[in-house]
Amino acid sequence: MxxxxxxxxxxxxxxxxxxxxxxxxxxxxxxxxxxxxxxxxxxxxxxxxxxxxxxxxxxxxxxxxxxxxxxxxxxxxxxxxxxxxxxxxxxxxxxxxxxxxxxxxxxxxxxxxxxxxxxxxxxxxxxxxxxxxxxxxxxxxxxxxxxxxxxxxxxxxxxxxxxxxxxxxxxxxxxxxxxxxxxxxxxxxxxxxxxxxxxxxRNSAAGFDTAVTMIATPLYSNTTLVSVLPTLGWGGSVVLMGKFDARGYLTLAERYRATHTMLVPVQYQRIMALPDFDAFDLSAFRFKTSTSAPFSAALKADVVARWPGLLVEFYGMTEGGASCALNATAHPTKLHSVGQPMPGHEIRLIDDDGVEVPPGEMGEVVGRSPAMMNGYHGRSAATRDAEWYDAEGNRYIRHGDVGRFDEDGFLILMDRKKDLIISGGFNIYPSDLEAVLSTHPDVADCAVIGMPSEAWGETPVAIIVPRSPEANPADIMAWTNAQLGKTQRLSGIHSVSELPRSAIGKVLKRELRDSLTGTAA
CATH class of the missing domain: 3.40.50.980 (Rossmann fold)
Structure with a gap:
């Protein structure tokens, strides 16, 4: 020893x-x-x-x-x-x-x-x-x-x-x-x-003691630190990349014989889209992870099929609460989920009144585990707002997401609770609409947001990144609406050259809303 x-x-x-x-x-x-x-x-x-x-x-x-x-x-x-x-x-x-x-x-x-x-x-x-x-x-x-x-x-x-x-x-x-x-x-x-x-x-079986971990996300993000700190804790090597670009990442990974990495979904998307992806030698990879943003089932399947090593998606929060893990390599039929709660992690689903929902129903995710924040610095009221306590007095953290468990205990996320669109009294989950819209051959990227409506209170509007200048937004909207329920249909569609994203790949929907309403700073 x-x-x-x-x-x-x-x-x-x-x-x-x-x-x-x-x-x-x-x-x-x-x-x-x-x-x-x-x-x-x-x-x-x-x-x-x-x-x-x-x-x-x-x-x-x-x-x-x-x-x-x-x-x-x-x-x-x-x-x-x-x-x-x-x-x-x-x-x-x-x-x-x-x-x-x-x-x-x-x-x-x-x-x-x-x-x-x-x-x-x-x-x-x-x-x-x-x-x-x-x-x-x-x-x-x-x-x-x-x-x-x-x-x-x-x-x-x-x-x-x-x-x-x-x-x-x-x-x-x-x-x-x-x-x-x-x-x-x-x-x-x-x-x-x-x-x-x-x-x-929790990474005792991940092989970080002999890892060469590629890092292409910023060091101020918990997404990055949950890979950097375990690598150093176990005695592996961390390789820091500067500004991310897909080909540069693969070049470095090949040069360093990288074994581990944490990438956000948009980075996987850009890497897998490279025409010469298969020309790079990535055979040293053993463990790839992702977190921080929705990761489409189709993209997970592509990574599993063409990139050596396990692919594990983590779901959790910087604040802690509970984490789920999906071994995408081992569970190819569960790629639409974010996996099951990790050992020692507990998730409950609650309604708007803070009452647990029955099994199989959707609710707000709250979680507890050994990995939970102390609180928000200097903000005791905000800390209390982020907490939920069960009947036994156990402390949970509100994740802010809406989801449900399937029959095998895999968590299926719908949306951030704040992004839920209520139109004419009906709940509309943007992720449902984005899942349909993203399959259109002329759509490279997309987001759906709720916009004010005199008739309905809110109405769903799509923002797309077209694959070519010839793409017709009106045709794309008609095609999408033909596959949606009556209460889900898009009322508008807008084209942009790129969706605004944070440094760790989250679509900044607030910026999209502000740009459409003219309230951007």
């Missing part, structure tokens, strides 16, 4: 301790690689020590947030993990947010220090950021009001520095992830060390 294997066999271990063990036992093994090179576990561990020691030197207490706004890199992850070793709360923030929103999230987190790359330092140059600024590059200007910014390398403690050990309890905060709020400051989701340990421990 090794130190790392002993830790992994316990009921609770911290990621910094696991990385320390890997540094001692496989120090020369690659931990993280990016476009600039790679670092091994010994270097990662030493850099984490330098970060943690510098934080302690500067009087930054355990429990304080350390914000990071930058593109993925080995330095980014080293700071993130070093902050965690010091007992601080890593707070990655989306560079894609507006400068004002980024400044607001930094302020909301209470972070005394924020780490920026050159691009983000320039983007925030006109914002008032009162946190101390650490720059990843000497070409970066300091935001207004920041005082004297410092280079990260100059700020770090000396190479031989060792921080004072910090006792970390399971319930202590590990990180804050900000939700993709559409109005006001996004909510900061506080995830604990226990929650992250649950993510690492």
């Amino acid at each position: 090794t130190i790392a294997s002993d830790l992994l066999a316990t009921d609770f271990a911290t990621l910094p301790d696991l990385i320390r063990a890997h540094a001692r036992e496989r120090g020369s093994s690659t931990a993280i690689a990016d476009s600039q090179g790679s670092i091994d576990y010994a270097t990662l561990d030493r850099t984490m020590d330098r970060v943690a020691a510098a934080l302690q030197r500067d009087g930054i207490a355990a429990g304080q947030a350390i914000a990071i706004v930058a593109a993925p890199s080995t330095s980014y992850l080293s700071v993130f993990l070093g902050a965690v070793r010091a007992g601080c709360v890593a707070t990655p923030i989306a560079p894609s947010a507006t400068p004002a929103a980024i400044a607001a999230m930094i302020a909301d987190s209470g972070a005394p220090i924020v780490v920026l790359d050159e691009v983000m330092a320039q983007a925030l140059a006109d914002e008032r950021v009162t946190a101390r600024i650490l720059l990843l590059s000497d070409a970066s200007p300091a935001p207004e009001g920041a005082g004297d910014a410092e280079l990260l390398e100059s700020w770090l403690a000396p190479d031989a520095a060792r921080p004072t050990p910090v006792a970390i309890a399971p319930g202590d905060a590990f990180n804050i992830i900000y939700s993709s709020g559409t109005t006001g400051t996004p909510k900061g989701i506080v995830q604990s060390h226990a929650m992250r340990w649950a993510h690492i421990a």
